[in-house]
Amino acid sequence: MNSSPERVEISVLLPMHNEAKNIERCVNEVEKKIKFSFHSYEIIIAEDGSTDGTDIIAARLAERNPKLKFLHSPTRLGKGKAIKKAISVAKGDVIIFLDADLATSLANLPRIVETVQRHRGIVVGSHYTGGANVKRPLSRILFSVAYNLLVRMLFRDGVRDHQCGFKALSYELAQVLCSKSESDGLFLDTEMIVQAKRLGYEVTEVAVDWRDLRGKGESKVNLFKDALRMGMDLLRFRLRLYTSRVKTV
Numbered sequence: 001m002n003s004s005p006e007r008v009e010i011s012v013l014l015p016m017h018n019e020a021k022n023i024e025r026c027v028n029e030v031e032k033k034i035k036f037s038f039h040s041y042e043i044i045i046a047e048d049g050s051t052d053g054t055d056i057i058a059a060r061l062a063e064r065n066p067k068l069k070f071l072h073s074p075t076r077l078g079k080g081k082a083i084k085k086a087i088s089v090a091k092g093d094v095i096i097f098l099d100a101d102l103a104t105s106l107a108n109l110p111r112i113v114e115t116v117q118r119h120r121g122i123v124v125g126s127h128y129t130g131g132a133n134v135k136r137p138l139s140r141i142l143f144s145v146a147y148n149l150l151v152r153m154l155f156r157d158g159v160r161d162h163q164c165g166f167k168a169l170s171y172e173l174a175q176v177l178c179s180k181s182e183s184d185g186l187f188l189d190t191e192m193i194v195q196a197k198r199l200g201y202e203v204t205e206v207a208v209d210w211r212d213l214r215g216k217g218e219s220k221v222n223l224f225k226d227a228l229r230m231g232m233d234l235l236r237f238r239l240r241l242y243t244s245r246v247k248t249v
Contacts, residue, residue: 006091007092007171008042008092008093009039009092009093009094010038010040010093010094011042011043011090011091011092012030012034012042012043012096012097013083013087013090013095013096013098014043014045014100015046015048015086015100016046016047016048016050016054016082017047017048017054017079018050019052019101020052020053020057022100022101023058023100024057025102026100026101027061027065029102031043031067033109034109037109037110042069042090042092043067043068043069044069044089045058045061047072047073047082048077048078048079048081049073049074049075049077058072071085071089073085077184078184079185079188080185080186081184083097083188084184087175092171093117093170094116094117094169094170095169095171095174096166096168097166098165099165103210103211104208104210105209105211108206108208111206112168113168115168115204115206116168119204120173120202121169121173122167122168122170122173122193122196122201122202123204124161124167124203124204124205124206125161125167125205125206125210126164126205126206127144127161127164127210128148128160128161129161129206129207130207131207132208132210133210134208134210135210135211136210137212143227144161147162147163147227148160151194155194155197155238157193157203159193159197159203160205161205162190162194163189164189164210166208167189169192169196173201180195181195182237186226187229190237191233198241
């Protein structure tokens with residue numbers, strides 16, 4: 001681990017847009033899990049143009065807790081850009097980002113951090129690795145399987161789940177990937193994984209326990225709009241890689 005006194009063992013990034021119902025539970029559960037497992041840590045709320053008071057609650061929590069950082073954007077940046085903004089100020093030797101609803105269990109967090117510390121690459125939560133325990137709507141399963149199959153066909157990265165809302169990576173790799181990634185939206189997860197593979201970093205998939213904890217009508221996923229947007233991002237990224245390869249030949 002970096003010996004700088006400003007650095008900490010882990011940074012947990014929590015991108016949030018309109019999460020007033022979840023924010024306090026999320027922060028409390030994350031801190032409860034990490035405070036006894038790590039010597040030093042920080043939690044960063046990357047609040048992204050919320051209109052439901054998430055920013056007000058986050059500011060209040062940060063005033064009470066010196067381990068909590070609050071980043072506010074008055075306008076919507078997109079999940080990817082909010083994550084990159086948080087990475088730019090993170091001080092953790094290992095950087096983790098999680099969805100605010102905590103649908104992915106935190107049970108394996110210490111082992112996942114140890115994996116990143118060992119190989120300095122990226123650990124990806126996976127719905128499809130052996131041992132995963134997942135309960136989600138059939139429509140989302142079908143979209144996810146089709147999307148991940150398409151990514152594997154285009155980039156041959158061998159990764160089975162690119163979009164699970166749980167990633168952990170080394171500080172150094174996070175800086176490299178932020179400088180190379182162009183996506184400001186949901187596609188950032190896929191772009192980071194593919195770029196890490198292309199750069200020769202180890203990508204480890206870890207089975208997760210996943211539960212849809214949002215009530216009916218509360219999901220932040222719009223299958224049609226998000227599928228169209230991510231499909232376009234995927235094709236643009238593929239074209240960008242192809243163009244850059246042609247220029248170097």
